[in-house]
Amino acid sequence: MKNLNKYLDVAREVEKALEAGKPVVALESTIISHGMPYPQNVETALQVEKIIRDHGAVPATIAIIKGRLKVGISPEEIDYLGKKGLDVIKASRRDVPVLVAAKEDGATTVATTMILAAMAGVKVFATGGIGGVHRGAEVTMDISADLEELGMTPVMVVCAGAKSILDLGLTLEYLETKGVPVIGYQTKMLPAFYTRDSAFKVDYRMDTPKEIADAWVAKLELDLKGGMLVTNPIPEEYAMDSAYINKCIEEAVEEAKEKGIKGKETTPFLLAKIKDITGGESLDANIQLVFNNAKLAAQIACEMCK
Template structure:
């Protein structure tokens, strides 16, 4: 039995016309940012994508329905609701059975985008290997290894073990392409000191690499990383000090499991005086714009090659 996908009218029209569509996650709306900033950001990202001539498809679970693209009413409801849970890969069947609602993580969005035939997805930062425990690994990494999409991000969330995360991406066979950068970004910071597999300067080369990756029979994603805009980027050493302070607070308070990441992100924002939030908003917008350009180039390349 195939799970039905509920396409917004805008996404349905784009699919029917063979136009470019860009997937966007929604956990940042339900769990990442407070209201009304979350709603303002969601609208801004979608408008940024439309400005490139691409249709945005914000993905979420609403009352047990898999939604691919949200109209204005659904977007407002998502931004103001108390979500039942974050929707990762393991949560989807439960959510459908219990008719739950919530934003999709990178892993959840990848899975649904793959089901919907969408091949480009933009987000802020992927999950990865957590600090202090290499057994605590985000489902995002395994999902990247099985999802044939181009995924645009600003590296992995800076609160993670970035070196172990990059090593895991290598093990899983996920190529990491630096878009105009030789360094794997540290989310808020442009340079983590870790190298990417290759640097490229154009969306045309990104698409060429992705198509050849899939032509080889490799079914995983191509990860495209770009640094946050220079005007909002925070120096790596400064950010690392803030993260270490937040980690120590989490340990003292006994915060564990799925509660750790939301606590750390909120505390990092407080300790940075809001600088990390501004960097987060700017990089999300930047990544949405790049993802839209890649999605458009991918559609155009396929039309030219038949």
């Protein structure tokens, strides 16, 4: 890519790790601005970075700040995004050039985090859950850009499955069409974010971080287009009852329809509504599954570097 330094800032710690062939794990920033209230969002983001360090890798939280594409931001910048909250633009691929030109702030979605990670040479990324095909997409055509990005950008995404507010069956079909391998970590069932499994199966089960790292390195060395999705079930002690959470999701989806909420506003609305309905239990689960994914992503990144 020509003249990337004109737009891209890679934190010195991240740059040094990449140059030395050390493990780096990318992290998104939408979870900071749109995922939970302040100061819980900042505390969670800093704890996720600590977990990655504790497991031998370097964290690279990604964001757009005053028009600069940032791969690795400081605790002060995390606090800035956390305080600004919903006033930060939720930035997907289409938003990047506009935010850069206007010198605006952007919290990166899964898709944009993948793009910026790939620009810097970071190959592993930990998040909560990916976006996917929304319920009723056969009418609305509401399909997350995360799926398109997984089909073309060479970054592995470690998540707790697709968010259970989505149509999980259609999301898997879409990923298959795009040629994205879906790996279940120690499971053959697709985790559904708040719950450890769903009615759907993943492509492959792998039981160790090394197995996953080997498959990912093979994909990169074969120069096969696109990413890889690793689905890591929420720890059992934090998993929610599937019948209960599905009832809460249906209630939230119905309210979103009544209020005419669409597009990029849908997911933040649904997650906030589900948090209210569950009395905060869903937010606690969300935080724990992110911690769990950060740990696995760091372990995979370390195996890749061996």
